[in-house]
């Protein structure tokens with residue numbers, strides 16, 4: 001979401017494969033660039049999107065034209081998001097905890113990779129339908145930790161993710177759980193297990209993520 005001069009915001013939803021890039025307008029054209037904007041400093045902002053699931057909108061305060069955005073939960077680092085707030089939000093639904101995270105309504109910004117990582121770190125079963133107060137506290141801490149570390153490592157590049165300068169992240173080398181099914185749990189050495197939770201591929205530790 002980028003603020004514009006007239007107070008509105010340019011909103012870019014990356015979808016599955018979208019990449020935002022800042023480069024030089026004289027640079028080589030990319031056949032998968034779907035939209036681009038010339039910036040005041042002479043640079044160019046481009047949206048590259050191979051599968052075209054991305055969305056672009058210019059919005060004021062009314063976010064209702066983008067329903068997924070209008071229903072987004074609080075930012076993960078919002079100080080108003082306390083363990084109590086997260087616990088109450090999770091309690092208001094009987095959906096599985098991982099599904100609630102991916103729906104972006106209890107907290108924004110946690111996708112499949114970071115959900116698996118945070119649930120593993122919080123020792124919480126991805127399929128759990130009830131979350132205790134202490135578990136919600138652990139989960140919030142874990143979400144903030146895994147996101148901070150992901151940002152520190154420049155993101156997780158498995159296939160598509162790129163930073164705005166086109167560089168790849170290194171967080172994929174720091175994952176404890178996601179994508180490691182069949183390998184030992186870094187905490188207890190049990191074999192990490194792959195399953196499907198409400199249609200999403202999931203990895204968890206059958207020993208230390210019981211609750």
Ligand SMILES: [Zn+2]
Nearest residue numbers: 185188205208
């Ligand atoms: Zn374990």
